[in-house]
Amino acid sequence: MENDNIIELRNVFMKFRMASQRVETLKEFVIRTLKRQLSFEDFVAVNDVSFDVKRGEVVGLIGLNGSGKSTTLKIISGILKPSSGSVVIRGKISPLIELGAGFDFDLTARENVFLNGAVLGYSKKEMLEKMDEIIEFSELHDFMDTPIKNFSSGMVARLAFAIATQIDPEILIVDEILGVGDFLFQQKCEQRINKMMSGGTTVVIVSHSIEQIERLCDRVVWLDHGKVVMIGDTHEVCAQYRNMENR
Amino acid sequence: MKKKIFVTVILLFFIASLAFSIYYPSRDNFSNIKNGLENKKYSIDELEFPGWYGEDGDYASMEDAQIIIKDVGTYVSSIKLSGNYTGKNTHMQIFYTTEQGEPFTPEKSKIVSWYSTGSRIYIDADIEAYSLRIDLTEQRDDELSISNIELNDRTAVFSINSIAKWCVLPTILVGIILFVALYFRGIKPYLDKFKQYMPLVTNLVSRDLKVKYRRSVLGFLWSILNPLLMALVIHTVFSRLFRFDIQYFATYYLVGSLIFNFVVECTSNALGSVISAAALIKKVYIPKYIFPFQKCVFALVNMLFGCVAVIVVMLIQGVPFHATMLLFFVPMCYAFVFAYGFGLILAAATVFFRDIQHLYSVFTAVWMYLTPIIYPEEMLLSNGLGIIMKLNPMYYYTHYLRSVVMYGTLPSLEENIMCIVFALVMLIAGNIVFKKTQDKFILHI
Ligand SMILES: Nc1ncnc2c1ncn2[C@@H]1O[C@H](COP(=O)(O)OP(=O)(O)OP(=O)(O)O)[C@@H](O)[C@H]1O
Ligand SMILES: [Mg+2]
Numbered sequence: 001m002e003n004d005n006i007i008e009l010r011n012v013f014m015k016f017r018m019a020s021q022r023v024e025t026l027k028e029f030v031i032r033t034l035k036r037q038l039s040f041e042d043f044v045a046v047n048d049v050s051f052d053v054k055r056g057e058v059v060g061l062i063g064l065n066g067s068g069k070s071t072t073l074k075i076i077s078g079i080l081k082p083s084s085g086s087v088v089i090r091g092k093i094s095p096l097i098e099l100g101a102g103f104d105f106d107l108t109a110r111e112n113v114f115l116n117g118a119v120l121g122y123s124k125k126e127m128l129e130k131m132d133e134i135i136e137f138s139e140l141h142d143f144m145d146t147p148i149k150n151f152s153s154g155m156v157a158r159l160a161f162a163i164a165t166q167i168d169p170e171i172l173i174v175d176e177i178l179g180v181g182d183f184l185f186q187q188k189c190e191q192r193i194n195k196m197m198s199g200g201t202t203v204v205i206v207s208h209s210i211e212q213i214e215r216l217c218d219r220v221v222w223l224d225h226g227k228v229v230m231i232g233d234t235h236e237v238c239a240q241y242r243n244m245e246n247r
Numbered sequence: 248m249k250k251k252i253f254v255t256v257i258l259l260f261f262i263a264s265l266a267f268s269i270y271y272p273s274r275d276n277f278s279n280i281k282n283g284l285e286n287k288k289y290s291i292d293e294l295e296f297p298g299w300y301g302e303d304g305d306y307a308s309m310e311d312a313q314i315i316i317k318d319v320g321t322y323v324s325s326i327k328l329s330g331n332y333t334g335k336n337t338h339m340q341i342f343y344t345t346e347q348g349e350p351f352t353p354e355k356s357k358i359v360s361w362y363s364t365g366s367r368i369y370i371d372a373d374i375e376a377y378s379l380r381i382d383l384t385e386q387r388d389d390e391l392s393i394s395n396i397e398l399n400d401r402t403a404v405f406s407i408n409s410i411a412k413w414c415v416l417p418t419i420l421v422g423i424i425l426f427v428a429l430y431f432r433g434i435k436p437y438l439d440k441f442k443q444y445m446p447l448v449t450n451l452v453s454r455d456l457k458v459k460y461r462r463s464v465l466g467f468l469w470s471i472l473n474p475l476l477m478a479l480v481i482h483t484v485f486s487r488l489f490r491f492d493i494q495y496f497a498t499y500y501l502v503g504s505l506i507f508n509f510v511v512e513c514t515s516n517a518l519g520s521v522i523s524a525a526a527l528i529k530k531v532y533i534p535k536y537i538f539p540f541q542k543c544v545f546a547l548v549n550m551l552f553g554c555v556a557v558i559v560v561m562l563i564q565g566v567p568f569h570a571t572m573l574l575f576f577v578p579m580c581y582a583f584v585f586a587y588g589f590g591l592i593l594a595a596a597t598v599f600f601r602d603i604q605h606l607y608s609v610f611t612a613v614w615m616y617l618t619p620i621i622y623p624e625e626m627l628l629s630n631g632l633g634i635i636m637k638l639n640p641m642y643y644y645t646h647y648l649r650s651v652v653m654y655g656t657l658p659s660l661e662e663n664i665m666c667i668v669f670a671l672v673m674l675i676a677g678n679i680v681f682k683k684t685q686d687k688f689i690l691h692i
Pocket of ligand 2: 069070071175
């Protein structure tokens with residue numbers, strides 16, 4: 001492998017249009033154009049972010065609410081296209097951005113495994129092979145044929161996490177969802193991540209639990225107002241981050 | 248490697264079907280071609296000129312000169328002579344037979360007017376005929392120089408055929424060349440990705456089907472019953488009230504509306520497809536064209552249910568079945584590509600401007616009335632709206648399906664080309680629009 005950077009972000013900017021200034025209809029568009037009121041103010045959610053992630057690394061993103069962590073993860077997963085800058089991804093991604101992405105809450109857990117697999121680009125046959133492991137890991141044996149609208153949010157999280165990790169992605173992206181499960185399941189997830197890590201999977205995690213970040217990550221990126229404050233060794237960055245909190 | 252063979256087979260099939268449609272003798276079965284508007288061209292070798300002397304298309308008339316066109320077998324609305332006629336006649340008498348071997352008799356004749364524009368002479372016929380005889384009575388030494396005769400030529404209105412021949416063939420050639428070039432350069436990753444997301448398409452389609460049919464008590468039966476009832480209403484109302492001169496009116500209506508409704512369903516479902524997939528699009532990466540595509544596949548499945556209704560009505564009305572029926576999928580494929588391309592544009596536009604939805608429902612209503620579905624195709628022509636008809640892609644798709652299903656005829660090369668051109672242009676335009684805007688979708692949904 002001539003390049004062991006599996007993720008490369010270079011000078012990435014993400015600009016959002018302020019919701020109040022959005023033009024939603026053709027009528028509005030025509031009227032505003034005629035009145036010459038079509039000027040917009042952009043909000044910069046990610047501001048000139050560059051970092052690399054090596055193959056097999058576990059990287060954490062930390063920062064206060066609204067600092068652009070989720071937005072950065074969405075850019076890495078390809079959900080958002082950056083306004084400028086370049087993103088290079090060299091592997092298959094399994095994103096766990098929000099609970100229940102690609103779930104249909106009227107379907108049963110089993111049907112949702114296939115649906116979620118299809119959303120991630122896996123066929124029914126491939127999912128069937130992984131079904132047992134998914135049931136095993138999520139511990140939902142008795143609930144596989146229940147519609148998931150009757151699930152607790154922790155159960156949905158288990159199912160989602162089980163699917164996302166069992167499809168053997170090269171890159172796993174986790175956004176805060178580990179906090180939902182009970183502590184036993186959290187431990188299990190961490191074990192699973194550790195196991196995937198030793199199997200060579202790259203993981204990018206967002207969490208507000210600094211302890212969790214410290215336990216899992218090799219390196220940490222600290223974001224504030226869309227900018228990178230610090231990148232480096234987990235303990236150094238986390239120590240600084242804690243310091244800031246104390247101030 | 249497999250894919251290369253696949254593409255080659257498709258291209259070969261395409262070429263073969265085009266070739267087949269040129270050489271297939273589509274001139275028999277005349278009793279069914281009541282509204283056959285296809286253009287037929289006869290060279291002077293295929294005609295007979297009793298009462299003339301001269302050769303190579305330059306003739307002078309003797310007593311009772313005639314022109315005989317055999318093997319017509321269709322409804323003839325107009326006749327075009329390419330050439331000059333220097334006579335004082337303003338009227339001609341046309342004799343016609345309706346069966347093979349029947350002699351020309353004065354009972355079956357008609358005085359018709361004609362007019363000439365430069366090197367063309369038009370005769371208004373409005374006759375259903377097996378063969379025709381044009382009489383120029385009691386004029387001696389009229390001169391006629393003629394190169395060919397065309398039936399049902401619409402050049403007086405708008406010469407789409409000549410445009411088609413000159414613009415369309417190069418377009419298709421360029422399209423095929425582009426396709427092949429793209430295929431061998433960069434298209435493979437796209438195809439792989441498309442294949443990867445096929446399970447999602449099937450999953451979403453089966454979910455849509457479940458939603459659609461779980462709700463109604465009669466389930467799948469309803470989708471067949473619905474067009475049947477519609478056909479019954481249309482049949483009683485229209486054939487009693489307006490008395491259009493169309494054989495098997497209910498079938499005529501049903502076949503036309505089948506493919507028209509298919510396109511409307513594709514496009515109007517595709518229109519909202521991206522917005523309603525917002526939850527997914529915001530959380531996972533999925534190629535966004537999957538959503539309009541999935542809606543088109545869903546509409547296709549529904550149309551196949553609708554086919555059952557068509558067959559039932561055909562059996563009830565005793566419409567003869569033809570081998571050409573097996574080609575029903577050809578116009579459906581054309582319409583699918585067209586509708587998908589159009590759906591891409593609408594889906595993209597709706598993300599930015601939500602009111603497109605309302606505008607489009609008005610548009611489809613107007614579109615339906617401009618397409619010959621509940622009225623005969625001649626009605627537009629005779630009202631001078633032929634140009635609208637010729638520019639309306641839905642006319643070609645409905646006409647195509649009716650030709651193969653009801654009349655047992657194969658549409659001409661030109662018709663095929665027009666169908667393909669509309670479909671390809673829409674597909675390419677749709678792809679360009681969608682590709683340019685898709686990265687911004689997520690900011691607006
Ligand atoms: N689609 C959008 N349109 C407009 N603004 C957005 C959009 N998505 C995010 N933002 C803005 O971008 C900023 C960063 O949001 P982001 O979700 O990345 O924060 P975060 O770091 O994940 O916060 P949290 O810790 O609360 O999850 C926020 O101020 C948010 O309002
Ligand atoms: Mg977040």
